Amino acid sequence: MTVAMLMKNTIHAATKVFDKRLLPSWNIRYLPLKLLNPVPSDIEIAKKQKPKDIDVLAEEIGLLPEEVNLYGKKKAKVSLDVLNRLKNVDDSKYVVVTGITPTPLGEGKSTTTIGLAQALGSQLNKNVFACVRQPSQGPTFGIKGGAAGGGYSQVIPMDEFNLHLTGDIHAITAANNLLAAAVDARIFHESTQKDEALYSRLVPQKKGIREFSTIQIRRLEKLGINERDPDKLSPEDRTRFSRLNIDPDLITWQRVMDTNDRFLRKITIGQSPTEKGRERVAQFDISVASEVMAVLALTTSISDMRERLGHMVVATSTTGEPVTADDIGVTGALTVLMRDAIQPNLMQTLEGTPVFVHAGPFANIAHGNSSILADMIALKLAGKFGPDGFVVTEAGFGADIGMEKFFNIKCRRSGLRPHAVVLVATIRAIKMHGGGPTVVAGKPLAKEYSEENLELLEAGFSNPRKQIENAGYFGVPVVFALNRFANDTDSEVETALRLARESGAIDAVCASHWSHGGAGAVDLARSVIKAAESKSNFNFLYPLELGIYEKIETIAKKIYGADGIELLPAAQAKVELYTKQGFGNLPICMAKTHLSLSHQPELKGSPRGFVLPIRDIRVSAGAGFLYPLVGTMSTMPGLPTRPCFYDIDIDPHTLDVTGLF
């Protein structure tokens, strides 16, 4: 050990001690719950609880005033500077909440995430952060009505959580659509101008000086052009520089909107005479499906975000080259539009513990997890007083998708290592896997779900068993959390818990946080604490160096239980293309239904003997993954005949919102 290293270590250790001495453990005021039975509607519960002012909470958890940007009284953005200030502090424990394959009604993953955090905080007095996704505003006005947890385990104020928040999704929409507009405008201008005119407009003389802008120099570098004086570029290089030669039929970048607008699923654009006949077929996706959202969720700093935004591929040129945001010249502008969005949003649970709400990538063509940055900051804030703190983060969808992507994509990127997995299940969903009648949203449940039926339960446990096994592949201990409903009998509950333990869960507990808040999840919290202290041996499911085919095959066989995969011709071609283009080392983000371990939603339990068909493969080069398409994914929801906006209104005097649920 050199003297320099020795000194560095000493300083490191001293800084740690210093931080601990300076900042006492969280001095947090919990908000007491007044539990009612029957449990009122979510918005009624949320409205009855008066949240703390968010600057008060920020101070309680050790944030400095200059690190906190208030957005109204109950929300704040938190500066990434925290990471630098606390860089010598050890992270807290890191727990991921996932679920078994759900019914279309959902089994309470978000609610459990919040309930568990409430229990660890208000009941067991741990420093604890919950990290959740921001919901898309589209479904809020369509059929969903809100997504802040439920019952006595919610994020509040729930209206602010569900509406605009601090504008992050709006920023994503703006960035995404600026890029889209720039792509079409560029094609138009290239097609209406000769080489020299185009070059002159792209590199104009300004006040007597002609020079390349920074982003244009990046393009020169990419093209291997060393000349930096615009007047000295050769005619060939001027053409190479100016012409992106985007093939209009190979544009992959779509416009987005955070509204459920089914009529924009397929459209023809450019039909005004001003576009001189350059019309083409295009589409709008819901904003959370934008790659910009995935970039936000997976970035680790503002420089990293700029790099990733610049690498996003928008189209292929007529000569087969990927065309990026960098080539369009818009990277800096996109980063500027996302400057505030990169800061996680601080809110609170019903019991006054801190929550980060940050990023909500589409859980299908993207990875469906909240942001790395929120987790990183939370781990420092909850961790700085010793090994006792916890961060509870949620992975979207069932464990075969959400958890798998959490580990293989999010953790791989962040370098963070989880200490425990919480697998949420309901008796209802397990019975469905055992052959219970189909569950359809909006229709009454069959009697099998309200009466004791141990046979269905035992048969359906194949699904939880497989999901527990799946967590095992990553070497992380699993706590099975049964989200109990009123109709569940004691025998059913005991059976489920016993089967879970037999399947390899380190513990299995029943929780009632929906009806009792944190107090209903104390057993779960204790199990999680124990699990997080047990030995874990984290590893990825596959190394990045494996071929694209092999990576997909590994996921399909090990996680889904498939016999193998079949690449359809489009997918086969993409394997070759992406390998050639240098995208072969990216992780895989499967776009598969969450309603079955297989690709067929109607196959429940733990299906066997199937081959997973891969229809196509796409690349999110900025976010950093390949996403194989298994079946057809709708990226733009619609509005039903009677959208829930019929019930949404505001009291003009109190400004209270009604009709969210």
Add this chain to the structure above:
Amino acid sequence: MTVAMLMKNTIHAATKVFDKRLLPSWNIRYLPLKLLNPVPSDIEIAKKQKPKDIDVLAEEIGLLPEEVNLYGKKKAKVSLDVLNRLKNVDDSKYVVVTGITPTPLGEGKSTTTIGLAQALGSQLNKNVFACVRQPSQGPTFGIKGGAAGGGYSQVIPMDEFNLHLTGDIHAITAANNLLAAAVDARIFHESTQKDEALYSRLVPQKKGIREFSTIQIRRLEKLGINERDPDKLSPEDRTRFSRLNIDPDLITWQRVMDTNDRFLRKITIGQSPTEKGRERVAQFDISVASEVMAVLALTTSISDMRERLGHMVVATSTTGEPVTADDIGVTGALTVLMRDAIQPNLMQTLEGTPVFVHAGPFANIAHGNSSILADMIALKLAGKFGPDGFVVTEAGFGADIGMEKFFNIKCRRSGLRPHAVVLVATIRAIKMHGGGPTVVAGKPLAKEYSEENLELLEAGFSNPRKQIENAGYFGVPVVFALNRFANDTDSEVETALRLARESGAIDAVCASHWSHGGAGAVDLARSVIKAAESKSNFNFLYPLELGIYEKIETIAKKIYGADGIELLPAAQAKVELYTKQGFGNLPICMAKTHLSLSHQPELKGSPRGFVLPIRDIRVSAGAGFLYPLVGTMSTMPGLPTRPCFYDIDIDPHTLDVTGLF
């Protein structure tokens, strides 16, 4: 006088005294300017000045902490509760800044608004508020680069001013597009369902109870149906209730986006197989052209906003009835989406005086003025210490459009009465009106504009003269403000000021706030103070009861100097339709070029001998005006070959934005 009245008056007087006693005059800290010559770029100046934290400014101007919602450190939303708290306080003086017919480069109206406010504040120590519009983000990334004033008269931080602000335009986009999606979805669902199925879906049984929602009761009232039990409605009434029978060819509600996306000017939507062939031609407008923006700018309270949003007409039914947002059932949801946007945004000038940035309706098909609510709150805050305070608000475009709409639409709605008009002019623009060569953005100016030329100046004064006359129609004194450029000679300046006085301006002064900040506009400020103390005799140009034709004719003849108007067939039909539909009493919002007093941009000076052609007339029933179309208006700008985003970037360490100008 009754005893009750007497008591009320006594309390009123007592409250006034109380307010004055409790709240001393603004104790504001002005920010000193370090003037450089030559004047650096706008963003360089803005970056060099450290703004006060906005909560500090809020306190300085007498806002209470509970009335202030911070959005980061330098922006805040101000609660409408201020109006109630200060309802017994007299308003300050009210000054509107407008301009002569400009060149395409603009003549410094915004800059003068800010400069005048800086002068009244930092130089003359008056309580003064500037009220300006929020710029659209589209042009910021296209050709404009920013719109926060210029030189040493700016709103800061200018990057936050130009990007997102507090999300108001994003909220407008969300509200506008939810309504648009709901219109098409409704047509789709009506066309695919039989009467009874449709009714059952619109009025479903929930937990055993079937009832109409509040918004549905509004529809019943509109239809004159008295029955409130859904099960007892007659089959005919069920059909009338359920079927809006929107004619897809008569939809007037368009989608919007705050991006310059020329390829969305004309599109075909609904081409996905899921829409079963119901495709139709549609378009996207820039968000600021949304009627929701005009509603925001013209509303006076949250209840009023809900009422207006509900009255917005989206289409005509197959039987010729207007279909409104109320009929679609979405009024409450739109109001909820706009709940925060209704609060004005507090920022500051380079010299630390307060600015409200709020609403920015398209200055063409809408009225182009900032919000009534911002002016109302500012008038109370600046006015509460006596008659000395000032609110300086800006009217978009030249005086023939912006000022005329300010008076006839905005002041008529608000009931506020301005004390003085500031008419901004430049030697450059006056010379152009006298026959100077065409001025084109991005091209070098002809020598006529850099050399003394009194002949052009005298000839061109016909335009300012007419605009001064126009202000006279409203009975408000006019101060002529010459925004001086470096090349303007003393003789030119003196000639312009002399001609302005001869034309009826109460005073005419030269100002150099662009290069000197508030100190450069002290003379202007003194003139404005004097003008505001002089007698004014405000009246509208026309009474609302006048016929639609006559109202348009009055504006055309008196303000534009036309011989008369000619209604083309479409416009003629609309006069009849709107009169029949009860929209005849709305004020008129002319959609005319701002580059000429006439409808032909190339006609400079004060054209005579022309007849104004009215191509069509449209209604903004929610915002509350009819807008006659004079010529074709583009409601979606495009991106040039080299948009200014090429220069926009961020320093990843300081988070400073570069490239805005």
